[in-house]
Amino acid sequence: MSQRANIVCPFEKLSEVGFKNIVFFGLMKHVGSAWHPGFGAERRCGGNGEAGFEAGRDEPMKRLTWVVAVLVFACAGLLFIRYGDDNSQPGRSIKSIKPFSPINKHINPGSFAAVRGLMSDARYGYAMVVLRTGKTLIVGGVNALSKELSSAEIYDSANGRFIQTANRMTACRFQPAATLLTSGKVLVTGGRDENEDILSSAELYDPETDTFISTTGSMRATRYLHTATLLQDGTVLITGGVDNDGRFLSSAEIYDPATNRFTVTAGPLSDSRGDHRAVLLQNGQVLVVGGGNMEAGDITKAELYDPSLGTFSPTAGEMTIGRKFPSATLLPDGKVLIAGGAGMDEAFSSAELYDPVSKTFTTCMGSMSSGRFLHFATLLASGKVLLGGGFQSYTYLKPGTAADFYDPASDAFTPTSSPLNIARGPISSVLLPGGKVLTVGGLDYRGLALASGEIYDPESDSFTVTGGLNSSRITHTATRLNTDQVLICGGVDSAREALSLAEVYDPLTERFTPTEGQMAVQRVNHTATLLVSGKVLIAGGSFDDFMAEIYEPTTATFNPANHPMNSIRLAHTATALMDGTVVLIGGVDETAIPLASAEIYDPSTDTFTLIGTSMTTSRMCHTDTLLKDGRVLITGGCNNKGVVEDALSSAEVYDPVTRTFSPVSKEMATTRVDHTAVLLQNGMVLIAGGQDANGIPLASAELYDPVSKTFTPVAGEMICARFWHTVTLLPSGAVLLAGGKDENGPVSSAELYDPDSNSFIQAASMTMERNSHTAALLNGGKVLIAGGEFLLNGVTWQLATAELFNP
Numbered sequence: 001m002s003q004r005a006n007i008v009c010p011f012e013k014l015s016e017v018g019f020k021n022i023v024f025f026g027l028m029k030h031v032g033s034a035w036h037p038g039f040g041a042e043r044r045c046g047g048n049g050e051a052g053f054e055a056g057r058d059e060p061m062k063r064l065t066w067v068v069a070v071l072v073f074a075c076a077g078l079l080f081i082r083y084g085d086d087n088s089q090p091g092r093s094i095k096s097i098k099p100f101s102p103i104n105k106h107i108n109p110g111s112f113a114a115v116r117g118l119m120s121d122a123r124y125g126y127a128m129v130v131l132r133t134g135k136t137l138i139v140g141g142v143n144a145l146s147k148e149l150s151s152a153e154i155y156d157s158a159n160g161r162f163i164q165t166a167n168r169m170t171a172c173r174f175q176p177a178a179t180l181l182t183s184g185k186v187l188v189t190g191g192r193d194e195n196e197d198i199l200s201s202a203e204l205y206d207p208e209t210d211t212f213i214s215t216t217g218s219m220r221a222t223r224y225l226h227t228a229t230l231l232q233d234g235t236v237l238i239t240g241g242v243d244n245d246g247r248f249l250s251s252a253e254i255y256d257p258a259t260n261r262f263t264v265t266a267g268p269l270s271d272s273r274g275d276h277r278a279v280l281l282q283n284g285q286v287l288v289v290g291g292g293n294m295e296a297g298d299i300t301k302a303e304l305y306d307p308s309l310g311t312f313s314p315t316a317g318e319m320t321i322g323r324k325f326p327s328a329t330l331l332p333d334g335k336v337l338i339a340g341g342a343g344m345d346e347a348f349s350s351a352e353l354y355d356p357v358s359k360t361f362t363t364c365m366g367s368m369s370s371g372r373f374l375h376f377a378t379l380l381a382s383g384k385v386l387l388g389g390g391f392q393s394y395t396y397l398k399p400g401t402a403a404d405f406y407d408p409a410s411d412a413f414t415p416t417s418s419p420l421n422i423a424r425g426p427i428s429s430v431l432l433p434g435g436k437v438l439t440v441g442g443l444d445y446r447g448l449a450l451a452s453g454e455i456y457d458p459e460s461d462s463f464t465v466t467g468g469l470n471s472s473r474i475t476h477t478a479t480r481l482n483t484d485q486v487l488i489c490g491g492v493d494s495a496r497e498a499l500s501l502a503e504v505y506d507p508l509t510e511r512f513t514p515t516e517g518q519m520a521v522q523r524v525n526h527t528a529t530l531l532v533s534g535k536v537l538i539a540g541g542s543f544d545d546f547m548a549e550i551y552e553p554t555t556a557t558f559n560p561a562n563h564p565m566n567s568i569r570l571a572h573t574a575t576a577l578m579d580g581t582v583v584l585i586g587g588v589d590e591t592a593i594p595l596a597s598a599e600i601y602d603p604s605t606d607t608f609t610l611i612g613t614s615m616t617t618s619r620m621c622h623t624d625t626l627l628k629d630g631r632v633l634i635t636g637g638c639n640n641k642g643v644v645e646d647a648l649s650s651a652e653v654y655d656p657v658t659r660t661f662s663p664v665s666k667e668m669a670t671t672r673v674d675h676t677a678v679l680l681q682n683g684m685v686l687i688a689g690g691q692d693a694n695g696i697p698l699a700s701a702e703l704y705d706p707v708s709k710t711f712t713p714v715a716g717e718m719i720c721a722r723f724w725h726t727v728t729l730l731p732s733g734a735v736l737l738a739g740g741k742d743e744n745g746p747v748s749s750a751e752l753y754d755p756d757s758n759s760f761i762q763a764a765s766m767t768m769e770r771n772s773h774t775a776a777l778l779n780g781g782k783v784l785i786a787g788g789e790f791l792l793n794g795v796t797w798q799l800a801t802a803e804l805f806n807p
Contacts, residue, residue, distance in 0.1 A: 107734050107754055110807040111764045112785070114451065116510030117467025118801060119162045120153050122449035123441045124426055127178035129186055131207050134158075134433040137165075138440060139188055139205070140173035144449040144768075144792060148172035148194040152205070152212070155440070155453070157432045160466060160511075166210040170203050177228035179236050181257050187236055188212070189255070190223035198222040198244040202255070202262070216260040220253050227278035228255075229286050231307050237286055238262070239305070240273045248272040248293035252305070252312070266310030270303050271296065277328035278305075279336050281356050288312070289338055289354070290323040298322025298343055302354070302361070317360035320352050325426075327377030329385050331408050337364075339387055339406065340372045342394040347371035351406070351413070366412035370402040374426030380458055381435045383408060388416070388456075389439065391425040399425035399445055403456075403463070417461040420454055421470060422800070440466070446494060448797050469512050470503050472798035473787035477528035478774030479536050481553050486776045486784055487536055488512070489551075490523035494798040498522035498542075504556065505786070505802070507778050512802070517557035521545045527574035529582050531603050537561075537582055539601070540569035543590045548601070548608070562606040566599050573624040575632050577656050580604075583611075585634060585654065586619040594618035594639045598654070598661075616652050616663045623677035624654075625685050627706050631655050633664075635687055635704070636672035644695040647671040651704070651711070669702050669713045676727035678735055680755050686735055687711070688753070689722045697721040697742045701753070701760075716759045719751045726775035728783050730807050736763065736783060738805065739770045745791040746771045750805070767803050782806050 114120065119138070126141030126149075139152040150168040155161075173191030176199075180186055186205040192198055200218040205211070219238065226241025226249070236255040243249055250272035252265040269288065276291025276299075286305040292298045300318040305311070323341025326348075330336055338361075339351035349371040351364040368387060375390025388403030401419035406412075424442035432438050432455075440453030453466040469488065476491025476499070486505040493499055500519040503512045519538060526541025528551075536551040538558070546564035551557075565584070572587025572595070582601040588594050596614040601607070615634065622637025632654040640646035649671040651664040668687065675690025675698070688701040699721035701714040718737065725740025735753040737760075739746065746769040751760050766785065773788025783805040789796045 107732065107752055107761060108807055109752070109761070109763045110736075110750075110805055112750070112766045112803050112805050114162075114767055115467055115505075115512075115784075115802045115804060117160050117162070117452070117465070118803075119440060119451045119453065119467075120164045121149055121151050122451040123149060124443050124449050125175045126428070126441060127176050127188065128428055128430055128440070129178045129180045130430045130432070131180065131186070132184045133207060135207075136430055136432070136438060137178065137186055137205060137207075138162075139169060139178055139186075140176045140191060141441065142174050142449065144451075148174045148192060154210075155438060155466075157434070157436070157438070162467075165205070165212070167212055169212045170214050171199060171201055173199065175224055177226055177238070179228045179230050181230065181236070182234040183257060184208075185257075187215075187228065187255060187257075189219060189228055189238060190226055190241065192224050198224045198242065215255075217262055219255075219262045220264050221249060221251055223249065225274035227276060227288070229278045229280050231280065231286070232284045233307065235307075237265075237278070237305060237307075239278055239286075239288055240269055240276055240291065242274045248274050254310075265305075265312075267312055269312050270314055271299055271301055273299055275324040277326060277338070279328045279330050281330070281336070282334045283356065285356075287315075287328070287336055287354060287356075289319060289328055289336075290326045290341055292322060292324050298324060304359070315354070315359045315361075317358075319361050320363050321348065321350070323348060323373075325373040327375060327387060329377045329379055331379070331385070332383050333408065335408070337377070337385055337406060337408075339364075339377060339385075340368060340375055340390065342373040342391075345394060347373050347390075347392055347394050353411075364406075364411055364413075366410075368402075368404045368413050369415045370400050370404075372400060372402070372425075376427050376429035376437075376439050378429045378431050378437045380431070380437070382458065386416070386429075386437055386456060386458075387413075388429075389420055389424040389427045389442065397425070397443075397447070399423040399443060416456075416463075418463060420463050421465045422450065422452065422454070424450065424454075438466075444494070446795075446797055448792060451801055465512075467511070468802055469787055469800040470514050471499060471501055472800040473499065474772040474789050474798050475524045476774060476787055477526060477538075478776040478784070478786055479528040479530055480776045480778065481530065481536070482534040483553060484779040485553075486778070486786075487515075487528065487551060487553075488774065488786060489519060489528050489538055490526055490541060491787065492524050492798065494800075498524050502551070502558070505776075505784060507780070507782070507784070510804075515551075515556040515558070517555075519558050520549055520560055521547065525570040525587075527572060527584065529574045529576050531576065531582070532580045533603060535603075537574070537601055537603075539565060539574060539582075539584055540572055540587060543568060543570070550606075561601075561608075563608060565608045566610040567595060567597055569595065571620040573622060573634070575624050575626050577626070577632075578630045579656065581656075583624075583632060583654060583656065584608075585624055585632070586615060586622060586637070588620050588641070592641050594620045594637075594641065600659075611659050613660045615654075615661045617648065617650060619648065621673050622648070623675060623687070625677045625679050627653075627679065627685070628683045629706065630657075631706075633677070633685055633704060633706070634661075635668060635677055636675055636690065638673045644673065644691055645693055647673040647691065647693045653709075664704075664709055664711075666710045668711045670698065670700060672698065674723040676725060676737070678727045678729050680729065680735070681733045682755060683707075684755070686714075686727075686753055686755075688718060688727060688737060689725055689740065691723045697723050703758075714753075714758055714760075718760045719762055720747060720749045722747060722749075724771040726773060726785070728775045728777050730777070730783075731781045732807065734807075736775070736805060736807070738763075738775060738783075738785060739766060739773060739788065741771045745769070746789065746796075764805075766805075768799075768801065770799055770801075773799070 123141035176191035223241035273291035326341030372390035392400040427442040473491035523541030569587035596618040619637035672690035722740035770788035
């Protein structure tokens, strides 16, 4: 790293995201070829650290200047509230991790788990089916790291939780087929494994034992992008797909649960095809529609399978257009709705109906609100069909949030009252007991696999997210309220937009709910401080506004403070003092110049007063810690627009009685920026990690003694060098340090500082790598980790996921 490297280059070049041989996105071009769709605006960062944006679909951060780009990530290690909660990310296991230290008997390494309603694995290209118990089985797919999965999980709508099955499938499977048998077991067939081989194997899931077992036989052909349809006699018809040589198949076979054997049907399909759909009709025949092959392209021909003959025959009429990846839904009147799908260059918004009496297709009068393919379609109890999500563009694989109803009575489509909360494709859906619709996972607009799902409620005509934040966020704040709920405000989302949105996490339900109102101002690198009244002061974080605002928990709304701040501030600190006032220290102003000034907010008068004396030096990305005697310790940071070379080793103390700053005579052992600081139960302050003046992540830590006013290095280093991490004082007196970045990027590792032995010990790792997240201590001793970013294919992505640390 150069000697004058910026603390962070916040908007690196957004390379086109390549998916790992996602065949189903490009079968008409080349089976097994890799696609490289681009998503959103490209990002770049100049050599001098000034960030800009190349032209794209959107122009993110429209209201903020280039200075925001320098600051958005530069100060993620700030401590935003006095409890020791700060914004940082956990990360992955890395080479620099040192051997584990012995774990003290009184300290448990703890564990991390996703919050309620998040899948155990982010996944797309999965299969799912509702079991007879009413629970939903989700199998296979590919995760956020482009790894094929052998894992499976159960969604229980009764408690809103996803739980992994007792064992994994016998093989990794991407795009398998899953069929509920009359016995209640589930047949899982084919798909692609981790070696990119197409499979002929099959296995059974037994809900009674919650396990997968191999069938006694394999399919007669390797198959991927095939269909599997339960027939009226309890056997399963498997049609078409792609084999291990990349050939589209015309063969079909029958699985018989009585013998656990697969046998070839008496006759093959009229056309080889993959990406198609198969629907069991009321007369027991199976309609096969859509898809395509390399020779014919998009197939307009449809055909019927007759179980009594074991053969396929063409329908009397062809579809109006060829459709790959459409949806096909059996309606109550026996007709079949075939909607959306894709051609060579576009996604279709049109739909058509198949009439089993005339065996012909007619175009629907209305169209969906958006073209889409690889979307979900579910028949509701009302007889209407809910269709949503999927990809809106075939060329750029842009997922959508739009959803529509199809009403057979009027042959018309109408949009739902609210769209999906997150753009998703490819996705599937199931009808849950009670009439609600579950859709999970998929890819978002960045091409990132999702672990969250959404529930559609016909009564409210709206979608709610099953787990995780309602918006991806970095450089946001997390403030524990007196109710033990956690207020999460602002930050930057995955579209690189500054947020005015806020949401509240409820530990009883483990769910995030948007606040009734949103902040008046988009804010990044702001502060959120709990007041004695239970309200929260939100201050700074905008170059356009001096105004602070107050969050009222009883109404879940924000109200502007009566008087503005004396200075625009970003990347500052805010500490609630013992007299109930709040001191705001340093940061940068609208010109991105670091500040030496500070001001006091008085809740009794709702006013800000500039402190007459300034700090001994200007600071940004520093820490502040309320000491037991009521004074505030300020450490490190930098004083030159976020340039690492100007990182500081100095510290000073603010005295609220005299309202003056005085330097600590002895400086820290090293320069630190983007570090953390937390008050220990013994009155000492632990200062840990960060970057030094050369931009090197630090594994060192030191203790500040308020009595001797000296810094003493901790004897042993941290297990992982890290900055932009979080630090949380646990009820046991130990300190949790989670995530952040090392020299290789975000990490998932976590560790505990034991004040008794003055050493660091290994803690459990987080469920995923993240930095620039937040950590909030809950009343029960658990720690809520929310948001942040992680690295995928060399590109950083903002997260909407959350997890809990249980000590």
